[in-house]
């Protein structure tokens with residue numbers, strides 16, 4: 001990716017549910033996951049429905065994932081860093097759903 005000033009944005013690698021993902025360094029984890037078409041990140045504890053980012057500003061807690069073994073991390077207010085390991089509670093959608 002090239003910035004508005006013509007520079008190449010630094011990229012980093014994270015691991016999501018065991019799969020390597022390369023993204024622009026320093027953006028939010030939710031942005032990376034949605035960019036990878038991962039709309040559902042957790043399950044509703046009552047009805048087991050899939051849930052995903054809603055507010056994008058740390059209020060609704062719908063984007064909770066596990067980061068480096070720590071559960072309940074809000075992806076929308078967490079910046080990615082190299083080597084970050086992310087686990088969601090929802091299996092990746094089938095390719096035809098993308």
Ligand code: FES
Pocket residue numbers: 052053054055056057058059060061062063064074075076077
């Ligand atoms: S999307 Fe609402 S807390 Fe992250």
